[in-house]
Structure formats: C-alpha cells, structure tokens
Amino acid sequence: MDRALRSCNRVLLALAGVLLLALGLALLAGGFDLARQWNLAMPSGWPWTEPDDVLLSRADRTQWRSESWWWSAVIAALALLVILLLWWLLVTLRRRRLGEVLVESGDGEGALLRGRALSNVLEAEAASLPGVDKAAVRLSGKRTSPRASVELLLSAHAEPGPVLGRVTDEALEHARTSASLDGLPAEVRLGAAKHRPERVV
Known part of the structure; x- marks a missing residue:
C-alpha cells in the first residue's frame, strides 16, 4: 500500500x-x-x-450563466476537488515515517530517539536472523506509541512460522525493551526470494 x-x-x-x-x-x-x-x-x-x-473571452465566461444547472455543477465540481485533495493530504500525512520515538526513563524524564535509528537497528537484527535474506522496516504512528511495518525476504528453504516467531520474540521484543515502550504493534509481510534456475549438466 x-x-x-x-x-x-x-x-x-x-x-x-x-x-x-x-x-x-x-x-x-x-x-x-x-x-x-x-x-x-x-x-x-x-x-x-x-x-x-x-x-477566455467575456462571451466564453458568461455563456452558461443563464443555465440553471451551471452554478450547481461548478459548486459540485469544486467541492469534489476539495474533498479529494483533503483525502490525499490526510492519507499522505498518516502514512509518513515516524521521525522520533519518545524513550521514557520511568522517573518522569525522557529522551527523543530518532525513528530512523530505531528502524535501522530493528532492520539489521531482523536481517541477521536465520532464514531471512533481506529486511525492511518502517515506523509510523505517534512518537509515544509507534507501529512497525516489517517486510522480510525469506531464503529459499526458510520456514515462515519459525522466522515469524524469531522476529516477534527477538527483534521486535529487543526494540520494544530498548526504547522502553509498553508495546510495539507490528505488521510483518513475508516474501520468498526468487532464484534464477540453474542448468544441471
């Protein structure tokens, strides 16, 4: 998406x-x-x-004014355009990457962690797991409650179940605890690596 x-x-x-x-x-x-x-x-x-x-000449600008449907059509078209532009803006803003994550120390103080840094660490740990050829991570949401979108490219003979379990129990859990987050909801997408067929003589 x-x-x-x-x-x-x-x-x-x-x-x-x-x-x-x-x-x-x-x-x-x-x-x-x-x-x-x-x-x-x-x-x-x-x-x-x-x-x-x-x-547009004056005749071109005024030729439809006497028609009853003209202003209704103009207002409806402009309203539809404004709604579409607002929808596009909201979707774009909602899907943007998370710039910062708030790390709380527990005594009322905290620090801001760059979202790119956390996603890079999570991406590197996920890519190092057995059965994973490549990983891509994107953080979204609010800085106090981030969400992770993880895309994994699995090796040729990797089993999706164990790989998903390791990503959840290790990579995501390490990221959650290191950033002192109450939770780190994640959407994990798995894909298989495509290898070119080799001719055996």
Missing part, C-alpha cells in the same frame, strides 16, 4: 508540475509575443496570439 501511495503521489505531482510548467511557458510566450517575434506557427485555436489576448 505504501509503495502504491508513493507511486501515486509521484505520478500526480509530476503531472501537476508538467501542466503548471506548460501553462507558465504558454503565458510567457503570449505575454512577450514570442510567437510573432520568432515567426512560430501556433496551432489553430491557440488562445494567445498577441500580448493583449485573454484565455
């Missing part, structure tokens, strides 16, 4: 950037009358042929 969200964010931001760049270049070209100065043949129907031209 996180990879899909990151990919979706990149695609949407790239499209928005390309559209804004194209619009800005078109406005600059029209404002400085570059098409006429450089003798460029613009496409038919191009709105900016001279510096005083506008994107």
Whole structure:
C-alpha cells in the first residue's frame, strides 16, 4: 500500500508540475509575443496570439450563466476537488515515517530517539536472523506509541512460522525493551526470494 501511495503521489505531482510548467511557458510566450517575434506557427485555436489576448473571452465566461444547472455543477465540481485533495493530504500525512520515538526513563524524564535509528537497528537484527535474506522496516504512528511495518525476504528453504516467531520474540521484543515502550504493534509481510534456475549438466 505504501509503495502504491508513493507511486501515486509521484505520478500526480509530476503531472501537476508538467501542466503548471506548460501553462507558465504558454503565458510567457503570449505575454512577450514570442510567437510573432520568432515567426512560430501556433496551432489553430491557440488562445494567445498577441500580448493583449485573454484565455477566455467575456462571451466564453458568461455563456452558461443563464443555465440553471451551471452554478450547481461548478459548486459540485469544486467541492469534489476539495474533498479529494483533503483525502490525499490526510492519507499522505498518516502514512509518513515516524521521525522520533519518545524513550521514557520511568522517573518522569525522557529522551527523543530518532525513528530512523530505531528502524535501522530493528532492520539489521531482523536481517541477521536465520532464514531471512533481506529486511525492511518502517515506523509510523505517534512518537509515544509507534507501529512497525516489517517486510522480510525469506531464503529459499526458510520456514515462515519459525522466522515469524524469531522476529516477534527477538527483534521486535529487543526494540520494544530498548526504547522502553509498553508495546510495539507490528505488521510483518513475508516474501520468498526468487532464484534464477540453474542448468544441471
């Protein structure tokens, strides 16, 4: 889900950037009358042929005002756009990496531990377990109650049950106790390493 969200964010931001760049270049070209100065043949129907031209004429802007459905459609479209943008923002903020974890000493004092440091240690310990080829860990949630998302790439002949037990009882438990956390909920995803077939002669 996180990879899909990151990919979706990149695609949407790239499209928005390309559209804004194209619009800005078109406005600059029209404002400085570059098409006429450089003798460029613009496409038919191009709105900016001279510096005083506008994107929408007064007739274009007012032609639908007399229709009863016009303002309802405009308000509904804008409301839908705002809802989609707010949803995208909330999902993006909720899925971000945890920057800090609060480590409490028990006497009312505490320290802040970088989330990246804790996830790196947890990742290294998980990757060192028997049957694990590679591990990736991401922390999310609040700094007082973090959550771990663990992705494991298992060796060819590893058994998922024992590997999951070691990750839970060793790596996650060590991370929880070292950070003095009451709990460390985790979602563990297991994948199998794909090896290229070898020809035996």
